[in-house]
Every structure is written in C-alpha cells, then in structure tokens.
Amino acid sequence: MDILRISDLRIGFTVHGFARDVVKGVSLRVPAGKTVALVGESGSGKSVISQAIMGLLPRAGGITGGEIRFRDPLAPENVIDIAALESEGRAIRDLRGGRIGMIFQEPMSSLSPVHTIGNQIEEALQLHRPTPKAQARALIEAMLKRVGFKDPPRAYGTYSFELSGGLRQRAMLAMALICQPALLIADEPTTALDVTIQAQVLDLMRDLQAEMGMAILLITHDLGVVANMADEVVVIYHGEIMESGPVEDIFRRPRHPYLKALLKASPHFDMREGERLVALREARPRPKAAMRIAPPPTAKVEATPLLSVRDLRKTYTTGSRSFLGKGTLSTITAVDGVSFDIARGECLGLVGESGCGKTTVSKIIMRAVTPNAGSVTFDDGHERRDILALKGEELRRFRQKVQMIFQDPVSSLSPRMTVMNILREPLVIHGRGDGDEQFARVRSLMEDVGLDPRFLSRYPHSFSGGQRQRIGIARALALDPGLIICDEPVSALDVSVQAQILNLLKDLQSERGLTFLFISHNLAVVNYMAERIAVMANGRIVEIAPRHLLFTAPAHPYTKALLRSVPFADLDRKLDFKLAAPGGASDMAHWGPAFRPEPNGAGLAPLSLGDGHYVLARPSADIREVA
Structure with a gap:
C-alpha cells in the first residue's frame, strides 16, 4: 500500500507579476514502512514538494495541477487529496504535525528560542491528541528518551540554544514523532551535522521507523546517506524527475547523464592521486592565475x-x-x-x-x-x-x-x-x-x-x-x-x-x-x-599524519570512529550504524586506557609512528599496540 502518491504535480510561483513553474509534472510514491529518497541540487524543487505535502507553500506559490493523495493506514479506505484542500483549512491542519510529521533542515531556526523543548513538543501533542497534563509530560519524556536524551526530565525544561546541533535535531525528531505519524518528511535532516552525529540521527530514524512502521520521504543531496537509508530513489532536476527506481538500480545501473554526473561530483576515499572532481557544469572558463611576485626563498x-x-x-x-x-x-x-x-x-x-x-x-x-x-x-x-x-x-x-x-x-x-x-x-x-x-x-x-x-x-x-x-x-x-x-x-x-x-x-x-x-x-x-x-x-590534536597514512592506518580511537561514521555512496560498503560512534566519538570513556589522560588531565604526549604520523597517547604505551 502507498502512504503517499503524487501524480503530475505542478507548482508555480508568481514573483513581481511574473509566473514561473518550479515543479513540472512530478510523480512519485512512498510505500508504507519504506524510505524514499528525493535527491537533487538546491533549486531543483525538493523542498517545494515537501512544503506542498505539508500545506506550507509560501503565499507567492501555489499548486497549479496534479494530485497529492495521502492514504492513512488507520483508515485505508479514506484517501485525501492534499492538493485540493484549503491551504489554511481544518483538514490540512489536522494532517500537518498529526498523521504527517516533518523534520526541517535547520533545527536552530525551526525551534522557538523562547519556549522550552518540552513546551514545544507538548503543543504539537495537544493540538492533535489532547491529553491530560501529567500524562502528556510522561509521554513527552518517554519520547525524549527514545530519541536519545540521557536525562529526559532535564531536557524537557531546556531551551533550544542550550543544546548542541545533534540534540536540537533529536528534539525536532521527538516533536515530529510525538503523534506517531504515518509519514515522516525529513528535509536535509543531517546536512549541518558532523558525521558521527549524523550516523546517530540516521540510526535513530531507522530504529523508530521499524518500531512505529512509518514511511519516510528523505530529501537530501548526500548520496552516501541515500545509499544507506533509502529503499527507493527519485532524482529531480529543475522541477522534473530525471530517474527513479529501487536503490539497487539507481546506484548499480544509473542511466540518466545527470545521475551519473551526480555520482562523479562527490569526493570519495577511492580517488586516485591527482584525480579531479567532475563538476556537473563547469563555471566560466578562467585564465591561469598569475603567480605571486616574491623573491625565491633560500x-x-x-x-x-x-x-x-x-x-x-x-x-x-x-x-x-x-x-x-x-x-x-x-x-x-x-x-x-x-x-x-x-x-x-x-x-x-x-x-x-x-x-x-x-x-x-x-x-x-x-x-x-x-x-x-x-x-x-x-x-x-x-x-x-x-x-x-x-x-x-x-x-x-x-x-x-x-x-x-x-x-x-x-x-x-x-x-x-x-x-x-x-x-x-x-x-x-x-x-x-x-x-x-x-x-x-x-x-x-x-x-x-x-x-x-x-x-x-x-x-x-x-x-x-x-x-x-x-x-x-x-x-x-x-x-x-x-x-x-x-x-x-x-x-x-x-x-x-x-x-x-x-x-x-x-x-x-x-x-x-x-x-x-x-x-x-x-x-x-x-x-x-x-x-x-x-x-x-576535546580541544586537543589527537592524531596528525600524511593523508594516505591517516586513512589507511588510523591509530586513535577517535579517528577510527570518524572514519567508521562516513556514509559511502556505495551499496557494497554499507554503514554499520551501531558501530559508527556509540555514545559519541569524543567521549573518552570509549577510548582505550592508552589514550585517556590521568585524572588531572596530564599524562599524554605525541607518540611517533614514523613517516610524520603522530598520535596522542601515554608515553608508556606500546606504540605497535597503539597502531
């Protein structure tokens, strides 16, 4: 069963009196319990499609054609055409935040700085599932625990500016999931996050999807995330679908030149010495820049x-x-x-x-x-x-x-x-x-x-x-x-x-x-x-080495955790989310005793592993064992 089916969707914007189509006949589906990735560059229409599904299009924009049909698993016989709903009517408000949840790209600007995290999640809950105050607090704290907050009662009373980027994204996830939606729209949910935090957030989304049986529409331009998360992929360019299909076909047998170019434009660890990235479109041809005029050094x-x-x-x-x-x-x-x-x-x-x-x-x-x-x-x-x-x-x-x-x-x-x-x-x-x-x-x-x-x-x-x-x-x-x-x-x-x-x-x-x-x-x-x-x-350089040594023979547990957390755009090298960075890569509790300082913070020094490769460890540690 498809939770969401978009057919021939057209969206236009009117700016300074000129009408312009930004989404031109897009069709896609999101099956129940599956993850569909919508991939493309900025300006391709990805976020506009998500705004149309949520009924959040700006005033200058509007749906000019097509259907957005939502089928709720709790009432499969009742299919709603979101495109036909009044933009600020009761029907779309009931769906938005209730049966359809959304995580926005920038959690800092998406969360209110003057309300606590608990207040904001409670507002979403009370709008769609009115609940007695004490019971609502218990539900919210349970959800905060599920999304990875170590101290939910304390997290309930914190403000967004008191949280790191990863925790703010978790708070957004808790708000989107508190009403147990059938469909979660994730618009670039990890773009601003470090690779280790990204791995934790993606792992959390997968676990909650399996637990709650929801479908996910994942909007991103990171093909590494797509390879590790998606069941189906839809590639969009300038408001038109270039290619779509199961993730296996998209990565192993890409057909459209745009998709092939996207795959070649991302830097990856297998690049040969001197190999250049292939930009999708070259910028204006430029002459060689003149060398700086300076006397040759002795x-x-x-x-x-x-x-x-x-x-x-x-x-x-x-x-x-x-x-x-x-x-x-x-x-x-x-x-x-x-x-x-x-x-x-x-x-x-x-x-x-x-x-x-x-x-x-x-x-x-x-x-x-x-x-x-x-x-x-x-x-x-x-x-x-x-x-x-x-x-x-x-x-x-x-x-x-x-x-x-x-x-x-x-x-x-x-x-x-x-x-x-x-x-x-x-x-x-x-x-x-x-x-x-x-x-x-x-x-x-x-x-x-x-x-x-x-x-x-x-x-x-x-x-x-x-x-x-x-x-x-x-x-x-x-x-x-x-x-x-x-x-x-x-x-x-x-x-x-x-x-x-x-x-x-x-x-x-x-x-x-x-x-x-x-x-x-x-x-x-x-x-x-x-x-x-x-x-x-944690404020210290824990490892320094020539590029080829750092990536082929990392010595420090933190470096290894960073490398384990990088998602590859390769189906044969799937990310093991559980091993990526359990508990956070910078938590010294996960480092071996050779890499942890004394209680007073002393006891570590750079140890040479040869060829300009140094790692911060205890001088008494066996260097061969460390490496």
Whole structure:
C-alpha cells in the first residue's frame, strides 16, 4: 500500500507579476514502512514538494495541477487529496504535525528560542491528541528518551540554544514523532551535522521507523546517506524527475547523464592521486592565475615552516554573577595544548566534530581571539613574527598576510556593497595602489575565480551560493596573503557547486603557490584537498599524519570512529550504524586506557609512528599496540 502518491504535480510561483513553474509534472510514491529518497541540487524543487505535502507553500506559490493523495493506514479506505484542500483549512491542519510529521533542515531556526523543548513538543501533542497534563509530560519524556536524551526530565525544561546541533535535531525528531505519524518528511535532516552525529540521527530514524512502521520521504543531496537509508530513489532536476527506481538500480545501473554526473561530483576515499572532481557544469572558463611576485626563498627559508603553532590554550568562563557577586561560573577549555606546523605551499586539513576547537584555533591565528597561553609564529621568508605579540600598526600591516574564507557565503558578504566595493575594500584599507590600479586588480581577481567582470556592479543577493563563495575567495586573494584559512568553505554548498569550488581552490594553490589551513568536518573533502591532516577532539590534536597514512592506518580511537561514521555512496560498503560512534566519538570513556589522560588531565604526549604520523597517547604505551 502507498502512504503517499503524487501524480503530475505542478507548482508555480508568481514573483513581481511574473509566473514561473518550479515543479513540472512530478510523480512519485512512498510505500508504507519504506524510505524514499528525493535527491537533487538546491533549486531543483525538493523542498517545494515537501512544503506542498505539508500545506506550507509560501503565499507567492501555489499548486497549479496534479494530485497529492495521502492514504492513512488507520483508515485505508479514506484517501485525501492534499492538493485540493484549503491551504489554511481544518483538514490540512489536522494532517500537518498529526498523521504527517516533518523534520526541517535547520533545527536552530525551526525551534522557538523562547519556549522550552518540552513546551514545544507538548503543543504539537495537544493540538492533535489532547491529553491530560501529567500524562502528556510522561509521554513527552518517554519520547525524549527514545530519541536519545540521557536525562529526559532535564531536557524537557531546556531551551533550544542550550543544546548542541545533534540534540536540537533529536528534539525536532521527538516533536515530529510525538503523534506517531504515518509519514515522516525529513528535509536535509543531517546536512549541518558532523558525521558521527549524523550516523546517530540516521540510526535513530531507522530504529523508530521499524518500531512505529512509518514511511519516510528523505530529501537530501548526500548520496552516501541515500545509499544507506533509502529503499527507493527519485532524482529531480529543475522541477522534473530525471530517474527513479529501487536503490539497487539507481546506484548499480544509473542511466540518466545527470545521475551519473551526480555520482562523479562527490569526493570519495577511492580517488586516485591527482584525480579531479567532475563538476556537473563547469563555471566560466578562467585564465591561469598569475603567480605571486616574491623573491625565491633560500634553501634555509624553504625548510622553515610558514606557520608554527605551539601549545595553544584557550578557556572560556560561562555563567552569571548577581550584583552582590553571587552566582555560578564555570570554565570551559576550548583549546588545550595545540601544536602544529604548516609548510609553504601545503594544505593542512583540520578535522573534528563541532565544538572540538577547530574554529577557535583559526580565530587565534587570525588574532580575532586571544589565547590564555601559547605562541603562533609566522615566517614569510623575510621576517619571523610572533603573531600574538603584534599590536597597533604592526598588527594592521600583518593582517594582509593571513586571510580567511568563511563557511557561509551569504552572511560573510555585506548585502549593501557591490562586488566591486567588496573586493576593493581590502586594497583601500591597506593602501594598495591608486584608483585605476585597484579597479584593474579587482577585474583580475574576478577572472581568477571564474566570474565575469561585468558583474562587478551587482550586489551579492543576485548571485548563487557557489558564485558568492567565489567572491569570498577573490576577496581573500586580494592582498596576496601567505596563508589562507578555509573554515568549512563548502559545507553550505551542493555537491555539484562544491566540486567547482574545491577544484578552483586546488588550481589556485598550484598556480599561485598558496598555503591553506583547511577546516572541515567532511573527511572526504579534506582527503581531496589536504596533504596532511590533523584530527581534533576535546580541544586537543589527537592524531596528525600524511593523508594516505591517516586513512589507511588510523591509530586513535577517535579517528577510527570518524572514519567508521562516513556514509559511502556505495551499496557494497554499507554503514554499520551501531558501530559508527556509540555514545559519541569524543567521549573518552570509549577510548582505550592508552589514550585517556590521568585524572588531572596530564599524562599524554605525541607518540611517533614514523613517516610524520603522530598520535596522542601515554608515553608508556606500546606504540605497535597503539597502531
């Protein structure tokens, strides 16, 4: 029996008086108890279809044709055509959140910051299944326990901003499932999550599906998640179905060129040395970027690292004090004794779960955060500087040497500035050239990143996400920096755009001799970009090694857990959810005694396993046993 059957669905939007079709005759089905994956890029119409099923289309949008037929297993003879229901009528409100649940992509903006988690879940319950207060609380706490909260009574009274991304997604799952829906729509439920948390959330969804017998419509662009979760797959492009069928046929016998291109655009661990990602569509052809003009370094300078980080430590104090000095304060150690070097022209990958301290390290290097202890030394071949000791004019001049590419290409560009002003601003601040020289430099930067210089008078909102990230890259290149810090530069992008940006960064690195610190939680992306990889957990680097050694012979339990949690777009290498990261990869209780510090936090040191491979362990541990 099909829980949901969509036939020839057409959805149109009217913007500034112009009508435009965004979903063009889509047909698909979701059988009872099965998972159907709807796969495609941003703008393909995936989320619009889910909004139509839930009756949540924006005012500018509307269903212009077709049917969305929902058959409730509790009353199989009663089939409801959702497309024909009044948009804010009683019938659609009864279905939405009741028999059809939904998990949204961004749990932070989907949960109210001024209501507790318990209040929000109770609201959904009381709307569809009015229940006495005490009984409702018991049901909610039982559901919070089922979705993985260790202390449900405490979780009931917490606010969304007090929870991590993984726990917020679990709270969303509890809210969607409290009324035991027949159909769960999951719109990119794990996009913003680390691989270990993603594995836990996906495992939880599978367990609850088996327990409750519900059907799942999974909307995603991650083919690794699709291979591990879906029974059937529907591939959509620009509002039209390109290919659909059982997961076995889709992965083993893809037929449509678009699907084949999607499979080739994702970075994976089996890529050969020098192999490039194949973008679905190439960006504007770009000339080779000119090499940075700098005198060739001597042999002695060449052997010296560009950046040396030693024993960084950063703590934060949280809590509050009253006017009389009473209250509770607690100290959190974000970075604890971090040391590493980056050679000239190298890309060092820095990976770990959210909250492990990756971004704090990057902010310390950028002098946006002041550490409690440690040193950061930058040697450009002409002068060796202690970055943390720089002040005033010296610090202003140094800022040209280190630039950053940010995670979110939308919020990192001012909406009130044209692209010309955005790219020219660093040149103006640091007094690089006169007006004509600056204009020429900006045009050259646009060509370096594959954008048409004719777009310089446009504002950021008129560009796609990938184009905005190219503008961010051009801005980072404007001052010819010695080091560029890439903080999750492709995590907000689709797989096809991601391939373009990663290829661009690799090309710029080889053409201009750039040095990168590449921060990411996506291990496949880091494997594609970096020569060496450092793995962070709980504020410390637990393992650092050349790329091929880290992925073929990981030594630390945390690294092994990260690698076990990566979903492959390969049916022959299914993810074992139970083994992926039980209890959380960063929980030291799951590490062997050789990797756990003494009760006072001491007792660990980097042990060499040869060939530049180091692991944080007790000096007394047998290195062969550790490896």
